[in-house]
Amino acid sequence: MATGIDRQVARVAARVRARRALETFARLAVLALAFALVAVLLQKLGRISGLGGWLVVAGVVPVVGAVIAAARPVARTLAAKILDLKFETHDRATSAVDFEGTAERTEFMEAHLRDAEARAKEVDPAAAVPIRTPRDVVPALVMASLVVGLTFVAFPRERTAGRDSRLTPIEVHTEELEAYREYVRDLVARAEEQPSGPLQEAAEAANRLLEDLAARQIDRQEALRRLGELQDRFLRGREPSAEDLQKALRAMGDELRRSNLTKEMGQKLQEPNLDEARAEAQKLAQALRDKRPESREALEKAREALERAARETPEDTRERIEELRRQMEEERESLLKKKQPEKNGNEDAEERLLKRRQRELERLEREQQMNENLRRQLERLRRQMDDAAETMNRSPEESAEAMEAMAEALNQLANDGEAQEQLARLLERMSDLGEMLRRQRGQGQGQKQKRAGQLGKFFKLAKGGMPVVAPGRQGHLGENGEQGDGQQRGPEGAGEQGQVLQLGEGNDGLMMPMPGMGMPGQGQSQGSEQMGQGIGTAHDPRMGDPTAMRSQRETVQVQGTPNEDGASRSQVIMGAADQGFASGGYRRVYTEYRRVMEEDMDLQDIPPGVRGHLRDYMDLIRPQE
Amino acid sequence: MTAPAHAEARVSAFGTDAKRLTTEIAKVIVGNREIVEGVFTCLLAGGHALLEGVPGLGKTMLVRTMARTMDLHFSRVQFTPDLMPADILGTTVVSEDAHGKKTFEFRRGPLFAHMVLADEINRATPKTQSALLEAMQEQSVTVAKETYPLEPPFVVLATQNPIEMEGTYPLPEAQLDRFLLKLHVRFPDSQELHAILDRTTGAAEPDVEKVLSRERLLEMRGVVREVAVARPVQEYVVQILQGTHPDTASAPEPTKKFVRFGASPRGAQAVLLAAKVRALLGGRFAASSADVRECVKPALRHRIILNFEGEAEGVTTDQVIDDVLARVSEAKG
Numbered sequence: 001m002a003t004g005i006d007r008q009v010a011r012v013a014a015r016v017r018a019r020r021a022l023e024t025f026a027r028l029a030v031l032a033l034a035f036a037l038v039a040v041l042l043q044k045l046g047r048i049s050g051l052g053g054w055l056v057v058a059g060v061v062p063v064v065g066a067v068i069a070a071a072r073p074v075a076r077t078l079a080a081k082i083l084d085l086k087f088e089t090h091d092r093a094t095s096a097v098d099f100e101g102t103a104e105r106t107e108f109m110e111a112h113l114r115d116a117e118a119r120a121k122e123v124d125p126a127a128a129v130p131i132r133t134p135r136d137v138v139p140a141l142v143m144a145s146l147v148v149g150l151t152f153v154a155f156p157r158e159r160t161a162g163r164d165s166r167l168t169p170i171e172v173h174t175e176e177l178e179a180y181r182e183y184v185r186d187l188v189a190r191a192e193e194q195p196s197g198p199l200q201e202a203a204e205a206a207n208r209l210l211e212d213l214a215a216r217q218i219d220r221q222e223a224l225r226r227l228g229e230l231q232d233r234f235l236r237g238r239e240p241s242a243e244d245l246q247k248a249l250r251a252m253g254d255e256l257r258r259s260n261l262t263k264e265m266g267q268k269l270q271e272p273n274l275d276e277a278r279a280e281a282q283k284l285a286q287a288l289r290d291k292r293p294e295s296r297e298a299l300e301k302a303r304e305a306l307e308r309a310a311r312e313t314p315e316d317t318r319e320r321i322e323e324l325r326r327q328m329e330e331e332r333e334s335l336l337k338k339k340q341p342e343k344n345g346n347e348d349a350e351e352r353l354l355k356r357r358q359r360e361l362e363r364l365e366r367e368q369q370m371n372e373n374l375r376r377q378l379e380r381l382r383r384q385m386d387d388a389a390e391t392m393n394r395s396p397e398e399s400a401e402a403m404e405a406m407a408e409a410l411n412q413l414a415n416d417g418e419a420q421e422q423l424a425r426l427l428e429r430m431s432d433l434g435e436m437l438r439r440q441r442g443q444g445q446g447q448k449q450k451r452a453g454q455l456g457k458f459f460k461l462a463k464g465g466m467p468v469v470a471p472g473r474q475g476h477l478g479e480n481g482e483q484g485d486g487q488q489r490g491p492e493g494a495g496e497q498g499q500v501l502q503l504g505e506g507n508d509g510l511m512m513p514m515p516g517m518g519m520p521g522q523g524q525s526q527g528s529e530q531m532g533q534g535i536g537t538a539h540d541p542r543m544g545d546p547t548a549m550r551s552q553r554e555t556v557q558v559q560g561t562p563n564e565d566g567a568s569r570s571q572v573i574m575g576a577a578d579q580g581f582a583s584g585g586y587r588r589v590y591t592e593y594r595r596v597m598e599e600d601m602d603l604q605d606i607p608p609g610v611r612g613h614l615r616d617y618m619d620l621i622r623p624q625e
Numbered sequence: 626m627t628a629p630a631h632a633e634a635r636v637s638a639f640g641t642d643a644k645r646l647t648t649e650i651a652k653v654i655v656g657n658r659e660i661v662e663g664v665f666t667c668l669l670a671g672g673h674a675l676l677e678g679v680p681g682l683g684k685t686m687l688v689r690t691m692a693r694t695m696d697l698h699f700s701r702v703q704f705t706p707d708l709m710p711a712d713i714l715g716t717t718v719v720s721e722d723a724h725g726k727k728t729f730e731f732r733r734g735p736l737f738a739h740m741v742l743a744d745e746i747n748r749a750t751p752k753t754q755s756a757l758l759e760a761m762q763e764q765s766v767t768v769a770k771e772t773y774p775l776e777p778p779f780v781v782l783a784t785q786n787p788i789e790m791e792g793t794y795p796l797p798e799a800q801l802d803r804f805l806l807k808l809h810v811r812f813p814d815s816q817e818l819h820a821i822l823d824r825t826t827g828a829a830e831p832d833v834e835k836v837l838s839r840e841r842l843l844e845m846r847g848v849v850r851e852v853a854v855a856r857p858v859q860e861y862v863v864q865i866l867q868g869t870h871p872d873t874a875s876a877p878e879p880t881k882k883f884v885r886f887g888a889s890p891r892g893a894q895a896v897l898l899a900a901k902v903r904a905l906l907g908g909r910f911a912a913s914s915a916d917v918r919e920c921v922k923p924a925l926r927h928r929i930i931l932n933f934e935g936e937a938e939g940v941t942t943d944q945v946i947d948d949v950l951a952r953v954s955e956a957k958g
Contacts, residue, residue: 112853
């Protein structure tokens with residue numbers, strides 16, 4: 001090959017690649033700047049947080065495109081042709097490149113190569129492929145100006161006041177957050193009515209956190225830090241749960257009932273009704289002060305009863321919890337070991353089980369902590385009882401004072417009980433919130449949008465909105481329309497005669513259908529968007545055999561009387577629940593339902609804010625002893 | 626002498642002889658340089674030329690002058706409707722010698738010449754036109770089962786009036802395909818007309834000299850075949866040829882719409898041979914895309930058959946070729 005032509009062709013190829021790179025860079029720069037413009041606009045409108053990643057993409061794309069364009073080879077014949085066309089050399093360069101690769105050259109080919117070499121000096125690659133300013137430079141400059149200009153434009157935005165620009169605010173679904181805010185606001189209002197130290201502080205701290213989240217003034221890290229702080233701070237100060245407290249009080253009540261003097265107080269403790277127990281203690285104190293106890297023997301029995309009651313401790317509860325905690329810890333370790341080597345199809349199920357065990361472990365630890373608090377609080381009551389028992393042998397004045405101190409301890413216990421229950425629920429809700437924020441951390445933008453859509457649908461349904469009609473099975477219209485996907489209401493069922501309880505005041509009373517009644521079944525047929533209104537009678541196979549409904553009952557309408565002093569609807573329901581559904585069968589059924597609910601909360605996408613409601617409901621219907 | 630130097634010498638001599646020839650012809654023929662070059666190209670490439678133009682444009686004069694400058698045996702046949710094949714090929718007659726013995730003897734027709742001018746070929750019937758087929762392709766004539774070779778160089782230079790004129794028989798496609806080039810003889814401009822009048826109406830008529838021998842002409846034909854063709858240039862020819870076929874994917878829209886049959890492979894051969902001659906006339910050793918582009922119309926215009934729509938629309942094959950050239954990239958090869 002003629003070296004001169006070879007060199008010129010190589011120079012042309014290099015210039016073609018350079019020009020191609022420049023043009024590609026300019027063209028992609030226009031697109032990248034348009035992309036950046038959209039990103040800046042979205043950031044200004046608050047739709048995205050942080051521009052770093054977007055701008056890096058916008059900057060990298062043109063460079064990568066230019067590098068690829070420059071790296072793409074240029075065919076030598078093409079480069080030679082460019083020279084020939086520019087200088088009208090009658091394909092001297094093109095033919096020379098072709099003949100150079102020919103194994104057997106004729107004398108005419110050799111002569112042609114010599115001719116092309118001689119002419120190589122006459123061609124100029126720079127003139128053949130001039131490096132010009134790409135056409136897209138002007139649009140690119142315009143786009144760049146727009147991007148720069150837009151960065152200086154301030155856009156009005158919702159909820160941006162006071163937000164620290166260095167933070168990456170959390171995108172939380174409004175409805176989801178509102179569920180927490182509503183609950184906490186209500187709690188703050190109640191805590192203000194009855195200032196109770198830890199509950200009020202915790203409620204206000206939670207309220208501040210939620211308000212900051214709603215105003216997008218904190219990032220995820222800060223939110224999780226404050227949640228952790230809330231848990232650490234108030235978990236330590238938590239008092240025993242109502243159930244454990246009641247258990248301890250019943251044991252004390254049992255002992256106190258053995259003495260005529262303390263019998264009433266013991267009964268009230270067993271109910272348990274701490275207010276009345278306190279009143280009974282005060283009555284006893286007054287009687288002692290008035291020197292009314294009939295005999296020394298009665299006083300001795302009362303002292304013995306108080307001594308025995310003072311010795312009652314919730315030791316068994318503590319041991320039970322410790323044993324459970326130990327079992328959970330072992331199970332968790334076992335799951336963790338199993339998880340390492342195995343990577344099979346059951347991985348997800350095991351992962352969920354592990355998480356559930358972890359949560360149960362945390363709950364048990366909390367219970368253990370609560371048990372300590374219970375012991376401490378009951379210790380105080382026990383000391384008061386002990387003092388009261390000791391003073392029985394002394395002067396009635398001292399006995400009365402000791403009894404009044406015990407009454408005060410009971411009063412304190414009663415006041416703290418409800419507040420502690422509220423605090424426990426609040427911390428549980430905050431725990432759910434923390435879980436939601438942690439889940440969000442691993443989600444991409446697409447997942448967040450998908451979740452936002454799901455939540456929107458969920459809350460729409462929760463508010464009574466109509467779901468999209470999906471094909472459903474033909475329902476069993478009538479008595480036993482199965483609960484499921486369909487929306488068509490079944491006709492009036494021909495069930496056995498049942499009973500309806502009307503709870504509450506007057507016409508506002510809540511109608512509670514009881515098993516066995518003839519209510520419309522919830523049908524499955526597609527087509528109609530009418531919601532079923534009756535209770536479902538389908539059965540989840542995970543809950544064992546369905547309950548037999550063979551009872552013969554009659555409908556009773558209980559007419560409420562309007563009365564300002566009457567209980568509210570929620571109090572009535574609470575009262576009914578407190579009365580208990582006590583039976584061994586109910587306890588078994590409840591345990592199964594609770595377990596299935598916990599499993600479903602793990603498996604289904606139920607917003608954490610709603611989980612609290614479900615747990616509250618299950619707490620309300622728990623079996624009472 | 627090295628191979629390249631030898632080639633350079635041959636090309637140089639080729640150019641010198643060609644220039645002498647064209648200069649000599651230019652003494653008689655005014656203008657029509659492309660026609661002269663076209664006919665010369667046919668001579669050098671071993672093909673035949675079809676000259677189309679109205680009567681009186683000097684077609685016959687050109688052919689006759691060319692034959693005189695090259696010391697070739699020239700014959701002229703005026704084609705008429707009553708001309709028979711035997712009139713041009715020759716015929717077998719009974720001859721008697723001095724002893725009274727009678728024998729069959731083949732009397733050669735005017736086709737037995739180096740350069741045959743078939744004047745107004747489209748005035749003869751197709752039967753007579755077809756008599757030229759074997760001679761043009763095989764360079765031989767067969768009469769009464771006897772084949773008679775034609776001495777090279779054998780070149781048919783046919784002239785024809787535009788086919789729209791009365792009393793003409795369009796040449797069959799098979800015969801048209803035998804012509805290497807079809808040249809359109811244009812009407813001279815005013816300056817050329819003056820020159821024609823000056824030369825032909827005076828007392829002294831211009832005369833020409835023989836500048837090329839028959840042997841030299843054959844030698845020059847050999848040089849033409851040696852001209853190199855790069856693969857990209859050949860690919861360009863292939864692309865053009867395929868562009869004239871309506872069934873190929875790369876054919877432009879006018880081809881698909883107006884063409885019934887595209888050019889045959891013989892057309893590609895014609896293009897490339899003509900391009901080689903042009904390269905030599907330009908003093909080059911390899912044919913170029915520009916040479917190809919210059920030769921495409923004369924080499925293909927008579928090989929493309931328009932369909933009814935094309936005929937009805939008044940589309941010419943030159944227009945079809947223009948579209949093909951506009952769409953085929955030189956750099957593609």
